[in-house]
Amino acid sequence: MGEHEGVSSSSPGGTGTTGEPRDPGGARGPRGSRGFLALAGLVAGVAGIAVSHTVTMLLTIRATPLLAVAEAIIEVTPGSLAEGLIAVVGQYDKPLLIVGVSLCVLALSAWAGVLSARSRLLSMLVFLAMGAVAVAAVWTRPGSSVYDVLPVVAGTATWVVVLGALADRLTRLRRDHAPDEARRRFLVTAGVVAGAAVAVGLAGQFAGRTRRGVETARRLLRLPVSRGIVPPGAEVGVTGVAPWRTSNQEFYRIDTAIVVPTVDPTQWTLRIHGMVDNELVLTYRDLLDRQVTEAWVTLCCVSNEVGGDLIGNAWWSGVRVAGLLAEAGVRPGADAVLQTSQDGWNCGTPLEVLTDDRDALLAIAMNGEPLPVEHGFPVRMVVPGLYGYVSATKWLVDLEVTRFADVTAYWTERGWSPRGPVKTQSRIDVPRDGADVATGTRRVGGVAWAQHTGVERVEVRLDGQAWQQTELGRVPGVDTWVQWSAEVDLGPGPHTLAVRATDRSGYTQTAVERDVVPDGATGWHTVEFEAG
Numbered sequence: 147m148g149e150h151e152g153v154s155s156s157s158p159g160g161t162g163t164t165g166e167p168r169d170p171g172g173a174r175g176p177r178g179s180r181g182f183l184a185l186a187g188l189v190a191g192v193a194g195i196a197v198s199h200t201v202t203m204l205l206t207i208r209a210t211p212l213l214a215v216a217e218a219i220i221e222v223t224p225g226s227l228a229e230g231l232i233a234v235v236g237q238y239d240k241p242l243l244i245v246g247v248s249l250c251v252l253a254l255s256a257w258a259g260v261l262s263a264r265s266r267l268l269s270m271l272v273f274l275a276m277g278a279v280a281v282a283a284v285w286t287r288p289g290s291s292v293y294d295v296l297p298v299v300a301g302t303a304t305w306v307v308v309l310g311a312l313a314d315r316l317t318r319l320r321r322d323h324a325p326d327e328a329r330r331r332f333l334v335t336a337g338v339v340a341g342a343a344v345a346v347g348l349a350g351q352f353a354g355r356t357r358r359g360v361e362t363a364r365r366l367l368r369l370p371v372s373r374g375i376v377p378p379g380a381e382v383g384v385t386g387v388a389p390w391r392t393s394n395q396e397f398y399r400i401d402t403a404i405v406v407p408t409v410d411p412t413q414w415t416l417r418i419h420g421m422v423d424n425e426l427v428l429t430y431r432d433l434l435d436r437q438v439t440e441a442w443v444t445l446c447c448v449s450n451e452v453g454g455d456l457i458g459n460a461w462w463s464g465v466r467v468a469g470l471l472a473e474a475g476v477r478p479g480a481d482a483v484l485q486t487s488q489d490g491w492n493c494g495t496p497l498e499v500l501t502d503d504r505d506a507l508l509a510i511a512m513n514g515e516p517l518p519v520e521h522g523f524p525v526r527m528v529v530p531g532l533y534g535y536v537s538a539t540k541w542l543v544d545l546e547v548t549r550f551a552d553v554t555a556y557w558t559e560r561g562w563s564p565r566g567p568v569k570t571q572s573r574i575d576v577p578r579d580g581a582d583v584a585t586g587t588r589r590v591g592g593v594a595w596a597q598h599t600g601v602e603r604v605e606v607r608l609d610g611q612a613w614q615q616t617e618l619g620r621v622p623g624v625d626t627w628v629q630w631s632a633e634v635d636l637g638p639g640p641h642t643l644a645v646r647a648t649d650r651s652g653y654t655q656t657a658v659e660r661d662v663v664p665d666g667a668t669g670w671h672t673v674e675f676e677a678g
């Protein structure tokens with residue numbers, strides 16, 4: 147703790163209630179300082195609750211720490227007692243409990259404020275203890291993750307910082323001003339901080355409501371799309387191989403958005419401009435009025451390491467970009483389209499892949515459902531054959547037809563390649579690296595991809611022996627991954643299995659290992675395992 151004068155210094159053996167005034171010019175006795183410190187604690191308490199609430203809303207975490215504690219209390223309360231209480235308070239059990247928990251938190255915060263006269267450490271311990279209780283409550287909620295603890299961390303940090311700052315301010319005011327002036331100034335400060343805390347809390351509430359509003363709008367949409375049927379034979383039937391269709395739940399998510407953009411479809415517009423003859427501004431309705439195209443497309447992240455899982459395959463429904471660009475009338479000389487998201491993220495996409503015969507889509511649905519908010523609701527781009535960072539803009543609002551030479555974009559400014567065609571790759575899902583498997587004839591399997599070129603064959607190599615052909619699942623086209631499987635004979639002991647794919651251009655994956663920067667990893671995925 148800092149060596150502050152006056153009220154915030156720790157005094158050995160001092161109780162904070164029996165000493166004389168501790169600050170020069172402090173005619174006010176310890177009673178007065180207690181009252182102010184209690185107020186400081188209270189304001190810190192309010193600020194911490196407000197910040198935790200807002201962080202909960204912004205990160206779209208299910209329950210605020212207060213709600214989690216209330217739920218935990220309900221859970222540990224003996225059934226009969228809980229029923230008795232519910233009989234009295236009816237459906238208001240949770241709201242009442244939250245009010246009760248809040249009052250406890252505020253009382254303890256005020257107490258922590260008073261304690262800070264004796265020791266900053268003691269007051270901090272009160273906050274840390276409350277934080278620990280909240281972490282325990284959050285942690286015991288079903289399906290919770292480390293992420294869900296962030297609001298508690300933010301709230302606890304706010305408690306400690308705000309109390310410390312207010313106590314310091316009080317010390318300084320009492321040193322520099324006459325008692326009445328110090329008192330007046332401190333009350334103003336406390337009022338301003340409390341007001342700011344309430345504003346932060348209300349902003350969070352607003353953000354939460356916006357998100358719920360968009361979620362509701364999304365749920366109520368009835369889109370003219372289908373769910374897509376996984377083609378017979380696409381699954382090779384090896385347990386442990388990634389399902390051919392990646393569910394929306396399981397689909398990897400990569401974006402720079404700390405707070406997921408919430409875009410109301412009734413407010414959404416897409417502007418198509420730049421090197422075009424007729425600038426277009428489309429509404430969501432305009433988009434739905436056009437012909438919907440549906441396709442299986444495997445989307446992959448350039449940051450996917452060899453053997454990584456930043457890849458997924460879905461049935462996308464949307465409107466072909468080529469048609470819209472034709473409508474806008476692309477001028478000669480253009481070779482790129484700069485895509486911009488509602489949150490300002492952008493990327494440059496080669497014009498040719500948006501205008502050739504592939505299904506580059508303004509997607510509105512994923513596996514038959516309106517796009518999940520995290521995956522770009524209401525409209526995103528999906529381009530077969532390109533990594534996401536140069537093509538798959540989520541929350542898309544703007545397309546500017548331009549020249550590569552004239553623009554840079556988010557990731558190209560950070561050292562990644564302006565062009566990002568997906569590299570032919572393959573992955574072993576079974577067995578996992580480090581697995582223990584039974585000896586004998588075993589089926590191994592995985593996935594391989596070469597979007598918009600197509601996978602021709604996949605081979606595996608056991609323990610450095612000859613490459614062996616695998617069987618491929620049946621796929622509807624060249625834009626998706628393909629499952630593969632093979633049988634290998636395993637004697638007891640350690641084994642190494644490598645995989646490589648050859649695409650329909652005749653290219654076989656290079657063994658050269660390259661990092662993901664600047665345009666995607668290369669190398670053969672290899673797993674080591676033990677048979678016994």
Ligand SMILES: Nc1nc2c(c(=O)[nH]1)N[C@H]1C(S)=C(S)[C@@H](COP(=O)(O)O)O[C@H]1N2
Pocket residue numbers: 397398399400401402403445446447448487488489491520521522533534535538539540541
């Ligand atoms: N608005 C926006 N769109 C974005 C990104 C982003 O950061 N912001 N990331 C891109 C990258 S790098 C990838 S790999 C894909 C991932 O899409 P997904 O999260 O739906 O899997 O989105 C792309 N679209």
Ligand SMILES: [Mo]
Pocket residue numbers: 400446447448449533534535
């Ligand atoms: Mo990515």
